[in-house]
Amino acid sequence: MKRSVSVGEEIDLREYIDVIIRRWKWIVGTALAAVVAAAIVSFFVLAPTYEAKARVVIVKSKSEITFEPKYRTLSEEDLARAGLDIKARPQALEALVKSSEVAVEVIAKLGSILEPQERDVSALLRMVETESDGDLIGIKVRGEDPKEVAAIANAWGEAYEGYVNELYSGR
DSSP states (O other): OOOOOOTTOOOOOHHHHHHHHHTHHHHHHHHHHHHHHHHHIIIIISOOOEEEEEEEEOOOOOOOOOSSTTOOOOOHHHHHHTTOOTTHHHHHHHHGGGOHHHHHHHHHHHTTTSOGGGGSHHHHHHTEEEEEETTEEEEEEEESOHHHHHHHHHHHHHHHHHHHHHHHHTO
8 A cells, every 4th residue: 555645744653663563573583593693603604813913113214425515315305395205105115015025035934834825925915914004004914823813914024124124225
Protein backbone atom coordinates (compact mmCIF):
# COMPACT_ATOMS: atom_id res chain seq x y z
CA MET A 1 0.00 0.00 0.00
CA LYS A 2 1.45 3.33 -1.04
CA ARG A 3 0.60 6.41 0.90
CA SER A 4 1.50 9.95 0.17
CA VAL A 5 1.92 12.35 3.01
CA SER A 6 0.84 15.89 2.49
CA VAL A 7 2.06 18.86 4.42
CA GLY A 8 0.42 19.03 7.81
CA GLU A 9 -0.31 15.26 8.00
CA GLU A 10 1.33 13.27 10.73
CA ILE A 11 3.31 10.12 10.10
CA ASP A 12 2.15 7.27 12.28
CA LEU A 13 5.15 5.31 13.54
CA ARG A 14 3.06 2.87 15.58
CA GLU A 15 2.85 0.45 12.66
CA TYR A 16 6.65 0.23 12.44
CA ILE A 17 7.09 -0.07 16.19
CA ASP A 18 4.45 -2.84 16.30
CA VAL A 19 6.40 -4.81 13.69
CA ILE A 20 9.61 -4.43 15.71
CA ILE A 21 7.85 -5.52 18.91
CA ARG A 22 6.29 -8.57 17.22
CA ARG A 23 9.60 -9.64 15.64
CA TRP A 24 11.99 -8.75 18.51
CA LYS A 25 13.04 -12.37 19.09
CA TRP A 26 13.93 -12.79 15.43
CA ILE A 27 15.87 -9.47 15.34
CA VAL A 28 17.84 -10.21 18.54
CA GLY A 29 18.49 -13.81 17.46
CA THR A 30 19.87 -12.71 14.09
CA ALA A 31 22.14 -10.14 15.73
CA LEU A 32 23.44 -12.70 18.26
CA ALA A 33 24.03 -15.28 15.52
CA ALA A 34 26.07 -12.69 13.58
CA VAL A 35 28.15 -11.88 16.67
CA VAL A 36 28.82 -15.57 17.39
CA ALA A 37 29.75 -16.25 13.74
CA ALA A 38 32.13 -13.27 13.70
CA ALA A 39 33.74 -14.41 16.96
CA ILE A 40 34.26 -17.94 15.63
CA VAL A 41 35.84 -16.66 12.43
CA SER A 42 37.99 -14.17 14.36
CA PHE A 43 39.31 -16.63 16.95
CA PHE A 44 39.58 -19.88 15.00
CA VAL A 45 39.91 -19.07 11.30
CA LEU A 46 41.88 -15.83 10.99
CA ALA A 47 45.47 -15.71 12.19
CA PRO A 48 46.31 -12.67 14.30
CA THR A 49 48.31 -9.95 12.61
CA TYR A 50 50.95 -8.08 14.56
CA GLU A 51 52.50 -4.75 13.71
CA ALA A 52 55.86 -3.29 14.70
CA LYS A 53 57.20 0.16 13.91
CA ALA A 54 60.71 1.51 13.66
CA ARG A 55 61.31 5.20 13.25
CA VAL A 56 64.25 6.94 11.61
CA VAL A 57 64.91 10.65 12.00
CA ILE A 58 66.36 12.69 9.17
CA VAL A 59 69.10 14.82 10.67
CA LYS A 60 70.15 17.77 8.59
CA SER A 61 73.86 17.81 8.14
CA LYS A 62 75.56 21.03 7.32
CA SER A 63 78.98 21.51 5.91
CA GLU A 64 80.42 24.50 4.22
CA ILE A 65 83.35 24.16 1.90
CA THR A 66 85.02 27.33 0.75
CA PHE A 67 87.71 27.33 -1.91
CA GLU A 68 87.00 30.80 -3.15
CA PRO A 69 85.19 33.39 -0.99
CA LYS A 70 82.84 34.40 -3.81
CA TYR A 71 81.48 30.79 -4.03
CA ARG A 72 79.66 29.37 -1.06
CA THR A 73 77.66 26.28 -0.12
CA LEU A 74 73.88 26.76 -0.15
CA SER A 75 71.84 25.67 2.85
CA GLU A 76 68.30 24.29 2.68
CA GLU A 77 66.99 27.72 3.65
CA ASP A 78 68.91 29.28 0.75
CA LEU A 79 67.47 26.68 -1.62
CA ALA A 80 63.94 27.36 -0.34
CA ARG A 81 64.39 31.09 -0.93
CA ALA A 82 65.56 30.31 -4.45
CA GLY A 83 62.26 28.51 -5.07
CA LEU A 84 63.64 24.97 -5.18
CA ASP A 85 61.59 22.12 -3.73
CA ILE A 86 63.04 21.31 -0.31
CA LYS A 87 60.47 18.52 0.20
CA ALA A 88 62.07 16.47 -2.56
CA ARG A 89 64.86 15.17 -0.33
CA PRO A 90 62.61 13.83 2.46
CA GLN A 91 60.33 12.28 -0.18
CA ALA A 92 63.33 10.60 -1.79
CA LEU A 93 64.52 9.34 1.59
CA GLU A 94 61.08 7.89 2.29
CA ALA A 95 61.01 6.19 -1.10
CA LEU A 96 64.38 4.56 -0.34
CA VAL A 97 62.88 2.73 2.67
CA LYS A 98 61.37 0.10 0.36
CA SER A 99 64.61 -0.40 -1.53
CA SER A 100 65.54 -3.94 -2.52
CA GLU A 101 69.09 -3.26 -1.29
CA VAL A 102 67.72 -2.68 2.21
CA ALA A 103 65.63 -5.87 1.96
CA VAL A 104 68.69 -7.89 0.93
CA GLU A 105 70.58 -6.53 3.95
CA VAL A 106 67.70 -7.48 6.27
CA ILE A 107 67.55 -11.00 4.81
CA ALA A 108 71.31 -11.36 5.29
CA LYS A 109 71.05 -10.21 8.91
CA LEU A 110 67.93 -12.20 9.89
CA GLY A 111 68.22 -15.19 7.56
CA SER A 112 67.70 -17.87 10.23
CA ILE A 113 64.82 -16.04 11.92
CA LEU A 114 62.81 -15.58 8.72
CA GLU A 115 60.50 -18.22 7.30
CA PRO A 116 61.70 -19.65 3.95
CA GLN A 117 59.03 -17.77 1.97
CA GLU A 118 60.00 -14.50 3.72
CA ARG A 119 63.60 -14.80 2.51
CA ASP A 120 62.42 -13.58 -0.88
CA VAL A 121 63.02 -9.86 -1.42
CA SER A 122 59.57 -9.18 -2.91
CA ALA A 123 57.80 -11.08 -0.11
CA LEU A 124 59.70 -9.11 2.51
CA LEU A 125 58.98 -5.81 0.75
CA ARG A 126 55.23 -6.60 0.85
CA MET A 127 55.42 -6.79 4.65
CA VAL A 128 56.81 -3.25 4.93
CA GLU A 129 54.96 0.07 4.73
CA THR A 130 56.30 3.59 5.16
CA GLU A 131 54.89 6.72 6.64
CA SER A 132 56.42 10.13 6.93
CA ASP A 133 55.85 12.97 9.35
CA GLY A 134 58.21 15.81 8.60
CA ASP A 135 61.74 14.62 9.36
CA LEU A 136 60.51 11.38 10.93
CA ILE A 137 60.20 8.30 8.72
CA GLY A 138 58.18 5.39 10.07
CA ILE A 139 58.86 1.82 8.99
CA LYS A 140 55.84 -0.38 9.68
CA VAL A 141 56.06 -4.18 9.42
CA ARG A 142 53.08 -6.56 9.65
CA GLY A 143 53.12 -10.30 10.14
CA GLU A 144 51.86 -13.24 12.18
CA ASP A 145 54.78 -13.72 14.61
CA PRO A 146 55.28 -10.78 17.00
CA LYS A 147 58.97 -11.47 17.71
CA GLU A 148 59.78 -11.86 14.03
CA VAL A 149 57.90 -8.69 13.11
CA ALA A 150 59.77 -6.69 15.77
CA ALA A 151 63.11 -8.14 14.62
CA ILE A 152 62.36 -7.26 10.98
CA ALA A 153 61.32 -3.68 11.88
CA ASN A 154 64.49 -3.10 13.93
CA ALA A 155 66.77 -4.70 11.33
CA TRP A 156 65.05 -2.72 8.58
CA GLY A 157 65.62 0.56 10.44
CA GLU A 158 69.31 -0.24 10.96
CA ALA A 159 69.82 -1.42 7.38
CA TYR A 160 68.02 1.63 6.01
CA GLU A 161 70.10 4.00 8.12
CA GLY A 162 73.34 2.38 6.91
CA TYR A 163 72.17 2.36 3.29
CA VAL A 164 71.17 6.04 3.28
CA ASN A 165 74.30 7.15 5.13
CA GLU A 166 76.47 5.28 2.65
CA LEU A 167 74.47 6.61 -0.29
CA TYR A 168 74.67 10.25 0.82
CA SER A 169 78.23 10.13 2.16
CA GLY A 170 79.61 10.13 -1.36
CA ARG A 171 81.78 7.02 -1.00
